[in-house]
Amino acid sequence: MVALPLPPGSPDGLLYSADDRDFIVIEQRLAPIHQRQVALHEIGHFICDHEAAPVMTPEASRLLLPGLDPTLVHRVLGRDHSQSAAEREAEYIGSIIGQCISAWAEPRTWPVPQEAQELVARLTALEHPHTKGPR
Template sequence: MDKSQLRATCEERLRRLDLPHRFGTHQLREAVAAMRGKPIILRALNPTDAADTPCGIRVETPTADILFVEQGTSAAHQMHILAHEISHILCDHPGSLSLGDGTTSAIGLNPTLIQRMSGRTAYTTADEREAELLATLIRQRVYRERLLPARRPTVADERWDAIFA
């Protein structure tokens, strides 16, 4: 898929979420959870000294999507990691981490419950590039929409909020 096709595909995925004019991480998670029919659970990922440790991990189980986001980074970076991992869900990527990576013990989940798991340490695969582009579009929409007039009214001033308060 060329860059313009990829961008159009990502923009369409974002449009289908039918998010309000102003939305935050909660509204984004709720829209994706409703589409998937299961909740999105956020967990802190403790930073390590290893350079190849993912800063975000998506774990799919039969009953929930669990997103691990690095706790020891800035709020802006956490929000981008969250958008990136949600993008993997929206794109229905198969996952890139294997259960033998030692990651399952680090996140404390029973490996028999895990259907798919992905984590990003580089942007070398098509799935990672697609998730990164969609995450960037999500973040651009969040901030751009704060400058333009509302297309439809909202009940409250929703914000792109911090993940770990």
């Protein structure tokens, strides 16, 4: 994983798959929590083995970028950055991984007035069925 200043208009992160290893490049000027989500999103693309959409033909790639392998250009630049199913899936997978490996922020608690404690306990049980009572 590498944090670099990416050009204006480029995605906040990208997954680059070489023959023998994979790289995730993240915009270094993002807030740390945003960098984490971008990294997890790119890991989601990796896990789901999403294919990049064609950006240009291999011939055009060789002509315009002669020093780069056309397959590399396709993998790095070709993914659809819209709200496609693959993008939604990568975001979902990244969010699930993030929830499993750590909390996004310090847990916060608020005092619950005595008259609201029963309601809070019931609502908390709906949100976290494995937890009993207010947190």
